[in-house]
Amino acid sequence: MPNRMSVGEAARSGTARRYRPRMVPTLAAMVAVAVCIPAGNWQLRRMHEKQSLRAQFDAATRAEPVALASLPVTTDWASLRYRPVVAVGEYVARRQILVDNRVLAGRAGFHVVTPLALADGRVVLVNRGWIDQGASRSSLPDAPPPAGVVTVRGRVAIPAAGYLELKPDAVPGTVWQNLDPARYAAATGLAVLPAVVEATVAPVPDDHLVRDWPAPDFGIETHRIYAVQWYAFALLAVVLWLRFIRPRPEPGSDG
Numbered sequence: 001m002p003n004r005m006s007v008g009e010a011a012r013s014g015t016a017r018r019y020r021p022r023m024v025p026t027l028a029a030m031v032a033v034a035v036c037i038p039a040g041n042w043q044l045r046r047m048h049e050k051q052s053l054r055a056q057f058d059a060a061t062r063a064e065p066v067a068l069a070s071l072p073v074t075t076d077w078a079s080l081r082y083r084p085v086v087a088v089g090e091y092v093a094r095r096q097i098l099v100d101n102r103v104l105a106g107r108a109g110f111h112v113v114t115p116l117a118l119a120d121g122r123v124v125l126v127n128r129g130w131i132d133q134g135a136s137r138s139s140l141p142d143a144p145p146p147a148g149v150v151t152v153r154g155r156v157a158i159p160a161a162g163y164l165e166l167k168p169d170a171v172p173g174t175v176w177q178n179l180d181p182a183r184y185a186a187a188t189g190l191a192v193l194p195a196v197v198e199a200t201v202a203p204v205p206d207d208h209l210v211r212d213w214p215a216p217d218f219g220i221e222t223h224r225i226y227a228v229q230w231y232a233f234a235l236l237a238v239v240l241w242l243r244f245i246r247p248r249p250e251p252g253s254d255g
Helices: 007-019 023-062 181-188 220-245
Strands: 084-091 097-104 107-118 123-132 149-157 192-199
Touching: 023 220, 084 123, 097 123, 107 192, 123 149, 181 192
Parallel strands: 123 192
Antiparallel strands: 084 107, 084 149, 097 107, 107 123, 149 192
16 A cells, blocks of 8 residues: 655655745845945945045145155155145146046036156156136146246155056157146156145246146935935845745635
């Protein structure tokens, strides 16, 4: 006589089948959590990095100006980002460039960048300010630097290393798309420092350039919001998984 499963064994078997997680929802939940949690962690790390940059900016803006000539050749320029500095030297007018596509108050213009030769032989690029493009691009604006020894008061800026150029210039001329000290040094033969001084005080006589350097947008809140969203997605995946594997009452049962 064939063996028959007892009522208790059948009940236990049915319960096990009802509690066994379904394969597709389980895999989907695992993938979602595996993607969302690391993404949220990355956003948190970026938020902390931006908070450090913000703290560096705040500390630098409160610091006393430092003489550029007193900084050694081995200076960690990135640590001096936004730091007020004073530089004394002579502008190399023939090596001045205009950085294109700089917009101020809705108007297109250029940043006027001129190398400043320091007394110790080093050269630093000075972003002297913004100038209007004018009525036509066929005629570049004229913004000659002051002659003789000048004192430049400004702040340290570190140009972005990664930038996009629609049409890189094989031999850069007066107008540049981006400000890159290393590329400038290679093109001109001037061994400029890896940092740039953004002038904050007008010279005498005034050159009428606009020196408006707003505080950078560090995007701290953006990273915070994205982190919360990724963690919320991971939590939602777990909740949905629990919903799918929740045992359902058999048809006709009282549960």
